[in-house]
Amino acid sequence: MSKPLEVLLLDDEPIVGRRLKPALDKIGCRVEVFEDPREAVARIDQKEFDIVVTDIRMEGMDGLQVFAHVQKKWPRTKVIMITGYAKIDLAREAMGKGVFDFIAKPFRPDDLRQIIANAAEELGSPIYNSSMSKEPVEA
Amino acid sequence: MNILKKMKKIGHKESEIRDFCIQTIRFKKFLENARALLDLFEDGREKALGEYIFDRHYVVTLIDSVVERLGMMVYDACVLLPESGEALYATYDTHKRTAENLIDFSGFVKKNISSGDVTPETSKTVEPEYQLLSEVLQWFNGKDAPLHSTVMAFMKQIFSKVVQGQGPNEIIKNRPLFENCCGKIPDMGIYLIDLWDDGVALPGGKSSIHDFNSIPLNHLLIDTGARSVPNGADWVAAVGEYQLSLNSLRADFQFRLVTLASGDADADFIFVFADNAAILDTLLPPGFHIENSGYGQFAWNLGISEKTIEDSLMIIGRNLFN
Numbered sequence: 001m002s003k004p005l006e007v008l009l010l011d012d013e014p015i016v017g018r019r020l021k022p023a024l025d026k027i028g029c030r031v032e033v034f035e036d037p038r039e040a041v042a043r044i045d046q047k048e049f050d051i052v053v054t055d056i057r058m059e060g061m062d063g064l065q066v067f068a069h070v071q072k073k074w075p076r077t078k079v080i081m082i083t084g085y086a087k088i089d090l091a092r093e094a095m096g097k098g099v100f101d102f103i104a105k106p107f108r109p110d111d112l113r114q115i116i117a118n119a120a121e122e123l124g125s126p127i128y129n130s131s132m133s134k135e136p137v138e139a
Numbered sequence: 140m141n142i143l144k145k146m147k148k149i150g151h152k153e154s155e156i157r158d159f160c161i162q163t164i165r166f167k168k169f170l171e172n173a174r175a176l177l178d179l180f181e182d183g184r185e186k187a188l189g190e191y192i193f194d195r196h197y198v199v200t201l202i203d204s205v206v207e208r209l210g211m212m213v214y215d216a217c218v219l220l221p222e223s224g225e226a227l228y229a230t231y232d233t234h235k236r237t238a239e240n241l242i243d244f245s246g247f248v249k250k251n252i253s254s255g256d257v258t259p260e261t262s263k264t265v266e267p268e269y270q271l272l273s274e275v276l277q278w279f280n281g282k283d284a285p286l287h288s289t290v291m292a293f294m295k296q297i298f299s300k301v302v303q304g305q306g307p308n309e310i311i312k313n314r315p316l317f318e319n320c321c322g323k324i325p326d327m328g329i330y331l332i333d334l335w336d337d338g339v340a341l342p343g344g345k346s347s348i349h350d351f352n353s354i355p356l357n358h359l360l361i362d363t364g365a366r367s368v369p370n371g372a373d374w375v376a377a378v379g380e381y382q383l384s385l386n387s388l389r390a391d392f393q394f395r396l397v398t399l400a401s402g403d404a405d406a407d408f409i410f411v412f413a414d415n416a417a418i419l420d421t422l423l424p425p426g427f428h429i430e431n432s433g434y435g436q437f438a439w440n441l442g443i444s445e446k447t448i449e450d451s452l453m454i455i456g457r458n459l460f461n
Contacts, residue, residue, distance in 0.1 A: 013194035015268050020192060084196055106186050106193035 004030040005120055010040040011055040023109035027127055037061035041069050051119050053080045067099055078119040143357050146326040148333045155316050160334055163377040163384045169215035170397055170410050174441055176208045180279045187272050198271050199242055206238045216297045220304040230293055299434045302412050310386050328368030330375040353378035355400040358449045359456035400448045407448055411438045424454045
């Protein structure tokens, strides 16, 4: 049995973690949820995650700073940005700097699952997403 | 032969004709703002079905967008009907206060959940963001909302005022002007007026009648054939290549059709008003949303493909003119 995908999910809006965690658990991810970016960064210092999903706009520390921290500490980790519609340009700019992908709120859990599946494929650990397909999700 | 080739357009040398065009263009802007509001309602309804993940920021942005668009619609209505400005802005202010209260209430709910004042059952079963969105949808067009308190009820009120204010007397008042400019009974019994895209800037060059094309008018008339109109014209149509505003000139039959047929489904629409109760049920093809009001019937079809808009206009044209 393949190792579960380790995912850190960071959004200061509690609803995002509450609703996304079960959706990602279903596709075999092991998810740790954070609302405070400083706590998330402290956890990132301790553990290498396969994927970090982070909101861009947060109090104290924004998603781009989190991304820079991850990139420095764990270059293999894929970072996915969650953004509000107004910040899409910022997210596109971040992709040019190495962010794997971004998703704009509001979104469906399946939309994020597809991006995570693409990231997993690129990491060499394809996941099975039964809600979308019986086959490994293609990048 | 293209049926439009036979028709003659009235230019806009006369200042009254220009005023008529400006009013027509403003009415189209008014409809575009109404359409944007309906799209916002639909977006909120879609998100509330439970499949989407959204945060408070989304709901607050939705509320702000509705307030902004409603303000634009009220502004357009006041340009069209200045005497109604005070009453409309008073109601608009009430809606702005409702919006502010909704946003404040969301803060209240969030605060109380995080401090543990709300029962675990409540916080488990209804996310505060979903609760807020549900209340916002009630404000938009809720069946349980108090009568006349919804945004939709206000929109209908504005529509009625504008359509009544630009009613038969207003349009018919212009009949001598059209007759003078046209100089004879117009083809198909329709006075045809050149319209331009932008209400602020007049067209630069002289428009050529020979190059005349109005896609929506062409579709409206394509299936009607030539008509004999011995008693004069009953219609005035303000046209551009992609737009048409058709108005009845009869005192006993108030009818108005406005459409944009640019080929962009996200922008195109058909709006119809008729004062004759229930006529739209038989006049329009399926797919229209029809609202009855004390003053008449309003109907619209939004987000429609090029083919649907063509077919719809052909059917309406047949039913109107044959």
